[in-house]
Amino acid sequence: MKFIAIIPARYASTRFPAKPLAILAGKTVIQRVYEQVNGLVDKAVVATDDERIAEEVRSFGGEVVLTRTDHKSGTDRCCEAMEKVGGDYHVVINVQGDEPFIRTQQIEALKECFLDADVQIATLVKPFAKEDGFAAVQNPNSPKVVVGNDGRALYFSRSVIPFVRGIDPGDGWFDKATFYKHIGVYAYKCEVLKEITSLPQSSLELAESLEQLRWLQNGYRIKVGVTNIETVGIDTPEDLLKAEDYINAHPEFL
Numbered sequence: 001m002k003f004i005a006i007i008p009a010r011y012a013s014t015r016f017p018a019k020p021l022a023i024l025a026g027k028t029v030i031q032r033v034y035e036q037v038n039g040l041v042d043k044a045v046v047a048t049d050d051e052r053i054a055e056e057v058r059s060f061g062g063e064v065v066l067t068r069t070d071h072k073s074g075t076d077r078c079c080e081a082m083e084k085v086g087g088d089y090h091v092v093i094n095v096q097g098d099e100p101f102i103r104t105q106q107i108e109a110l111k112e113c114f115l116d117a118d119v120q121i122a123t124l125v126k127p128f129a130k131e132d133g134f135a136a137v138q139n140p141n142s143p144k145v146v147v148g149n150d151g152r153a154l155y156f157s158r159s160v161i162p163f164v165r166g167i168d169p170g171d172g173w174f175d176k177a178t179f180y181k182h183i184g185v186y187a188y189k190c191e192v193l194k195e196i197t198s199l200p201q202s203s204l205e206l207a208e209s210l211e212q213l214r215w216l217q218n219g220y221r222i223k224v225g226v227t228n229i230e231t232v233g234i235d236t237p238e239d240l241l242k243a244e245d246y247i248n249a250h251p252e253f254l
Contacts, residue, residue: 001114003041003187004089005107006081007033008074009097011050015236020053020097022240025247025254027060029234032100032253034062040107041093047081048097073211075186079197082190090114093187098234100243101253102185109225110187120192121215122223123153124183126230130174136181138169143182143210145224153222156182156210180224183231186212196220 009020009030016022020030027035030046030053038044046057049069057064065084071077078094091114095102106124113122125145128137136142140158148154155161164173173179188196196215204213212222232246233239247253 001090002088003091003093003111004082004085004087005037005041005044005093005095006078006085007037007044007046007095007097008071008077008081009033009046009048009053010077011048011053016234016240018052019234020048021056022234022237024100024234024240024243028056029100029240030056030097031060031062033095033097033102034060036100036102036104037093037095037107038062040104041111042089043085043087045081045085046097047077049077075188075193075211076197079193082193089190091187091189092193093185095185096233099185099231100234101232101246101250103227103229106183106185106225106227106229106231109227110185113187113223113225114189116223118221119223120189120220121196122187122225123212124185124225124227125180126183126227128174128179128181130171134169134171134173137173137179143184143208145180145182147180147224151224153212153216153224155216156208156212158208158210180226183227184233185231192220 013019022029046064047067054064065081067077067080110122113119144161145156146154146161164176202214202217204217
């Protein structure tokens with residue numbers, strides 16, 4: 001099975017314009033993401049809507065494809081890039097362009113999901129730890145997921161799921177249930193990626209602002225790989241400062 005990693009990266013971010021070109025410990029964010037993924041798959045490509053990002057990728061020897069500016073999601077951008085690149089790939093791995101600390105183990109966990117020939121889409125989750133505190137589980141900016149016995153996602157939500165009845169919400173819930181944080185990296189079979197990007201937005205997706213609910217609501221199955229590694233994404237300039245601290249504490253990324 002052949003895997004292609006596509007890294008969607010746009011210039012116009014509301015909270016952090018030009019984020020892929022921000023410097024993190026001497027390299028741009030987009031170079032760090034690319035270097036983390038390249039070599040773990042058969043091909044890695046940056047998909048961008050901006051020539052400035054494309055020039056940066058070319059400067060460090062990466063592969064890049066220019067896409068339209070009107071895509072509503074990274075999934076849509078990945079689909080256009082996949083079609084432009086061509087080739088006989090079986091699975092597309094979507095690695096966000098603001099995830100410079102994506103780990104080898106996480107990419108491998110996604111790939112392993114496709115050892116099951118029936119898997120259509122895969123993603124990652126990380127169990128919340130009790131030491132994280134219940135406030136971390138309650139954070140609506142950190143989507144949760146419940147997982148079936150077959151290792152497939154049952155539902156994603158910004159609310160706390162599952163709900164533990166009969167106990168006041170708090171750290172005691174950790175003793176009654178496992179709460180999974182969704183790690184927003186996806187992999188899709190190529191034909192499935194074409195199908196899901198042609199679907200209209202669904203009612204559940206619009207309610208929770210989570211595009212993966214569109215896929216579930218339309219009957220697609222999402223396999224879940226479990227990781228115990230936290231991701232450190234960069235959404236704001238403040239996050240970039242935190243990422244500098246993180247990289248200094250983890251010299252393997254230097």
